[in-house]
Amino acid sequence: MAVELERRSAFMVERLEVAEHGSGHKNIDDDGRAKRTGIHYTRTLLTASAHIITAVIGSGVLSLAWAIAQLGWVAGPAVLLVFAAITWFTSTLLADCYRSPDPITGKRNYTYMDVVRAHLGGAKVQFCGLAQYGNLIGITIGYTITGSISMAAVQRSDCFHANGHGAKCLASNYGYMVIFASIQILLSQIPNFHKLWWLSIVAAVMSFAYSSIGLGLSIARIAERPPDVRTSLTGETVGVDVSATEKVWRTFQSLGDIAFAYAYSTVLIEIQDTLRSSPPENQVMKKASLIGVSTTTIFYVLCGCLGYAAFGNAAPGNFLTGFGFYDPFWLVDVGNVCIAIHLIGAYQVFCQPIFQFVESRCRNRWPGCGFVVNEYALTLPIAGEYSINLFRVVWRTCYVVVTAVVAMIFPFFNDFLGLIGACAFWPLTVYFPIEMYIAQAQIPRRSTSWALLKTLSFGCLLVSLVAVVGAIQGLAQDVGHYRPFRTQA
Incomplete structure (x- = not known):
C-alpha cells in the first residue's frame, strides 16, 4: 500500500x-x-456541477407531478429518492472508471464508449454506443418538443389574458419548433464541451427559476383549496379515475418518466473530461455529482409533491404548461421562457457527444480531406476570432434539422420521455458502471460485494423493462389518435 x-x-x-x-x-x-484550462478548482467543480444540473433538471421535472399522481403519496416520493440514490451511487463508480486501469494515474478515456472499451471491450462497446447515442438523439428530439410546447404556452397564456379563460386559444407548436431548431443551428457551432461552460451555467440558473415558479404556482393553487382536487396514498383511484388496466400501464409509464428525470450518466464521462487533472478528476466529479443529484432531488421532490397536492389525481403531464392555470399570466410566461432557455442549453449538453463522435470518426477516416479537417479563422464583431470548420457546419446543421423534423412528426411528451428514460436507465446508469467497476476493482465472483452489485443491476433491469412496456403502450395510444401537423388547442 x-x-x-x-x-x-x-x-x-x-x-x-x-x-x-x-x-x-x-x-x-x-x-x-x-x-484543460479550468482557472481554479472551485471553477471546475462549479462548471461540472452546472453541467450536471443542466443535464438532470430538464423537461423530466415537468412530468413529475403526473408521475406522483400515478404512484401516490407513499410510493411516489419513495421511488424518486431510490432513483436518486441509485443514480448518485453508480455515478461515483463511473467517475472512477474515467482513467484506466488506475482511477488516478491511469490513461484518460475521453468518451463513455472509450471507458467501456478500456474496461470491458468486445461487443459491449457496440452495445454501449447504441444505447448512449440512441438515448442522446432521443433526448434532443424530446427537448425540441418540450421547448416548442413552452414557447407556444406563452402565446396561449397571453391569449387567455387578453380574451378571457373561455376563449378558444389555439397555438401551433410547429412554428416554435422551427424557431428552436434555428437557435440550435447557431449554438451547435460551439466546438466542444470545453467551450460550453457559460451556456450550462445560464441553463442551470433557468432550471432553478422555472422550478421555483412552478413551486410558487402550485403553492398558490393549494392555498385556494380547489374542491375538485383529490389525492390519495396510492394515487389515481381504480374505478374512479382510471380502470385497473390503465392504472397498471400508467404506473409503468411513471417509472420511465422518473428514470428520464435522472438521466445524465450518458454525458458524465464527457463532462468529467473537461476537468483539470489536479485534483484528480474522479474526486472532483464525485463531489459535483453529489451536489448536482442532491440539488435536483430536492427540486424534484418539491415539484412532484407540491404539483400533486395542487392538482391531485388529475395532475397534467406538464405541470407548468398543461394545466390551464394562467394567472398571474406574466409569471407563467416567465416560467415558460425559462424552460425554453434552459432546454436550449441542455440540448447542446446532450448533443455534443454525438457531434464529437461523428467528427472524430470522420477525421480519422479522411485525414487528408480539407473539407473535414481544415479550420478557418473567422473574425466576429463581439466574439473576436472564431474557428470555422465546413464539415462541422454542414453536419451539425443537418442533425438539428433532422431532429426537428422527427419532433414535428411525433410531438408526444410524456410517453416519449418515458420511453427514452426507460431504455437508457439500466444500461447507461446501472449496468455499465457496475460491470466496469467490478472489472477495475477485480471484485471476486460470488463475493458479497459482487452479489450485491449484480442484484442491484438485475433489479434495475426489471424496472426498466416494465417502464419500456408502459411507454410503448402509451405511445401506441397516442399514435392511434394523432393527426400530424394539426394545431393544438
Missing part, C-alpha cells in the same frame, strides 16, 4: 510540475492533448 501511495504521489507531482513549470509543455496535458 505504501509503495502504491508513493507511486501515485510521484505521478501527481510530475503532472503538476509539467503543468505549472514546464516551459515546453505548459499548454499540454498529461496525455499530450491540449491542456
Whole structure:
C-alpha cells in the first residue's frame, strides 16, 4: 500500500510540475492533448456541477407531478429518492472508471464508449454506443418538443389574458419548433464541451427559476383549496379515475418518466473530461455529482409533491404548461421562457457527444480531406476570432434539422420521455458502471460485494423493462389518435 501511495504521489507531482513549470509543455496535458484550462478548482467543480444540473433538471421535472399522481403519496416520493440514490451511487463508480486501469494515474478515456472499451471491450462497446447515442438523439428530439410546447404556452397564456379563460386559444407548436431548431443551428457551432461552460451555467440558473415558479404556482393553487382536487396514498383511484388496466400501464409509464428525470450518466464521462487533472478528476466529479443529484432531488421532490397536492389525481403531464392555470399570466410566461432557455442549453449538453463522435470518426477516416479537417479563422464583431470548420457546419446543421423534423412528426411528451428514460436507465446508469467497476476493482465472483452489485443491476433491469412496456403502450395510444401537423388547442 505504501509503495502504491508513493507511486501515485510521484505521478501527481510530475503532472503538476509539467503543468505549472514546464516551459515546453505548459499548454499540454498529461496525455499530450491540449491542456484543460479550468482557472481554479472551485471553477471546475462549479462548471461540472452546472453541467450536471443542466443535464438532470430538464423537461423530466415537468412530468413529475403526473408521475406522483400515478404512484401516490407513499410510493411516489419513495421511488424518486431510490432513483436518486441509485443514480448518485453508480455515478461515483463511473467517475472512477474515467482513467484506466488506475482511477488516478491511469490513461484518460475521453468518451463513455472509450471507458467501456478500456474496461470491458468486445461487443459491449457496440452495445454501449447504441444505447448512449440512441438515448442522446432521443433526448434532443424530446427537448425540441418540450421547448416548442413552452414557447407556444406563452402565446396561449397571453391569449387567455387578453380574451378571457373561455376563449378558444389555439397555438401551433410547429412554428416554435422551427424557431428552436434555428437557435440550435447557431449554438451547435460551439466546438466542444470545453467551450460550453457559460451556456450550462445560464441553463442551470433557468432550471432553478422555472422550478421555483412552478413551486410558487402550485403553492398558490393549494392555498385556494380547489374542491375538485383529490389525492390519495396510492394515487389515481381504480374505478374512479382510471380502470385497473390503465392504472397498471400508467404506473409503468411513471417509472420511465422518473428514470428520464435522472438521466445524465450518458454525458458524465464527457463532462468529467473537461476537468483539470489536479485534483484528480474522479474526486472532483464525485463531489459535483453529489451536489448536482442532491440539488435536483430536492427540486424534484418539491415539484412532484407540491404539483400533486395542487392538482391531485388529475395532475397534467406538464405541470407548468398543461394545466390551464394562467394567472398571474406574466409569471407563467416567465416560467415558460425559462424552460425554453434552459432546454436550449441542455440540448447542446446532450448533443455534443454525438457531434464529437461523428467528427472524430470522420477525421480519422479522411485525414487528408480539407473539407473535414481544415479550420478557418473567422473574425466576429463581439466574439473576436472564431474557428470555422465546413464539415462541422454542414453536419451539425443537418442533425438539428433532422431532429426537428422527427419532433414535428411525433410531438408526444410524456410517453416519449418515458420511453427514452426507460431504455437508457439500466444500461447507461446501472449496468455499465457496475460491470466496469467490478472489472477495475477485480471484485471476486460470488463475493458479497459482487452479489450485491449484480442484484442491484438485475433489479434495475426489471424496472426498466416494465417502464419500456408502459411507454410503448402509451405511445401506441397516442399514435392511434394523432393527426400530424394539426394545431393544438
